[in-house]
Amino acid sequence: MYTYKVYNLEVKLDTRATQLRILHFTNWSKRGKPMNPIHLTSFLQCLQTIPHSSKHPILVHDAGGYANCASVIVLVDICLREAERDGQVDIFHQLQLLHSQRSNIMDNVEDYLLVHLILVKYLATPQYVYPCNVFNSILTGIDDATVTQQMKMISDSLWQESVLRPEGSVLYYNKRDKNRDQDIIPHPSCCVFLRPLYEKESCYINAIFVDGYQQSKQFIVTQHPLTNTVDDFWRMVVDNNVKLVISLQPEYDVEFWNNGGDFLTPNGTSIEHLEIAELPDFHMHTLFVKPNGTPIKKIEINLIEVVGWKVEHAVPIDLRVLMSTRLQMNRTKCKEFNSIVVMCRNGASACGLYIAACNLLDSMESEQVVDVCTSVRNIRNYRSQFVTDQAQFHALYKLASLFLDDFRKYSNFEAVITTTKRTKI
Known part of the structure; x- marks a missing residue:
């Protein structure tokens, strides 16, 4: 890309x-x-x-x-x-x-x-961009004070993105009983709408579209389903022709599918578990989804469940799980550029880190620079709760170093970035 x-x-x-x-x-x-x-x-x-x-x-x-x-x-x-x-x-x-x-x-x-x-x-705007070929020698100087300064710069500059943000649709309805956290709700400009059923509020789900590094609306970010949103979740998957779902913290308090068996939602949508592939970093499930009351045939869905990332942890114990999950995502995603559902408990804490990581590694491959600030800043425009933890910010820098170490086993980044002069005005 x-x-x-x-x-x-x-x-x-x-x-x-x-x-x-x-x-x-x-x-x-x-x-x-x-x-x-x-x-x-x-x-x-x-x-x-x-x-x-x-x-x-x-x-x-x-x-x-x-x-x-x-x-x-x-x-x-x-x-x-x-x-x-x-x-x-x-x-x-x-x-x-x-x-x-x-x-x-x-x-x-x-x-x-x-x-x-x-x-x-x-x-x-200050630029914190580091060429890949010298990044590991710079990493030791990126301490807590540096990260705090960068995070403040991102917060102070978010108004710039809001200038061009569309106001959103008049069809937006926030139903509080469908939100896990009342502080984490979709912005109207990027929220996902469901096809309405019997009432206008039935189009609401706590989910947003987020752009990837080069694909518009590459991700749909959402929370783990609540008791009254199980059907909404599967409607969203079907409505948006989703082929891949990534669950980052698979500790569910509400059942919305059955590992090893069949599952029927309250409104009659059937979820059939076809097979599972267990890998060290994640489990890959193949599901068949058959919506109730529609002529749609069974839809095959791949579900990736990340192993070992606890809800109470801001970052996974092993950061390499982010790289392996991204790699599997790129192998599995549909060629028609369908949106990929990324979910965690509250739809913010783990999702933000994962999407920032994907965009960061994509930009490293393309531009051969490490630019954590841009990767975070771009997604904070969609949800202000993305990557607000300093530990997650540090984790992105460590992930970049791990990625470079693995990459150098097979190839080398060349120095392509020259010093950029900034004109004071």
Whole structure:
């Protein structure tokens, strides 16, 4: 997976030949903005190395038609070069100059806000990014004081993400009796809706969509079912065509399936346990789900239960279980990019650590940097209770070190990150 790709081409026409460099940003979602705006930083760093020249203009185009993303890139690039040259930024003035050439180059407030957000992230937000090839030598210096500082930075900057957060659907109904923790409830902008049954409140479940490193809505995060939400849980699985469920702390106080037998929900949905594969770090179950009162045939579901992660523990005893579970998840997940259900007791404590770990390791493989802050910050936008424990923050750094140790057995990370200058404005 990549945040952006670079292509170096030679284009020939008759006797003429020219060298062409293509920068392809791959992380712009169909919702009209980057899935994670902070991922634009490395792309913009690369773009800044290309000098502006009237003889060799930079062509910026939007192949997908996603809400003026080309104009956002152009305006941000101009402003960054202004900051580098003059030590200040005048976004409105630069936009006026662009409008004098094309009046509709940026015609909505959301894109204008996005430009400000990207510039704040690039110029004014501290970056704690460590190249993979030197990370283990830096790890000893990441102490409690450093982690506290980084966690405070994340908390202080969460307002930036809320600027572009949609208000959510008017169909949102919070039913308190369906929440384990009344402080952990879905935000309307990312909550999962069920197909309503007999009353409008029947569409509610305590679950949210969370973006992965490169896949929109890769995860559905939810709590362990309550007595009155067992049917809701399986409706959610069926409604969203889920093929994989990951249970991180499988200590259930309510039965919602039967290990080794069949199970019937209160509303008549049948859950058939087909087989189990027991591995050291997790148990892999194959289930058949048959909804009641629908023409849907049996649906095959894979359920991964992580072994040994107790509810009272903020982190698993062996962090390698996060790596092995992620590896199995990537082997098992459906090719159609269906959402993956990730669940723990309260839908926050263990789920947040696991998803942050997945995004962290994905970014390490793609960008060859360790960026725990970005991995945590991106998911805190969906649920404020994700990774608020200092032990979990430390665990992510330790996990990165373990991942690098294992990776070096087979390959080597190359030094691809250069020192980035920050312009004070």
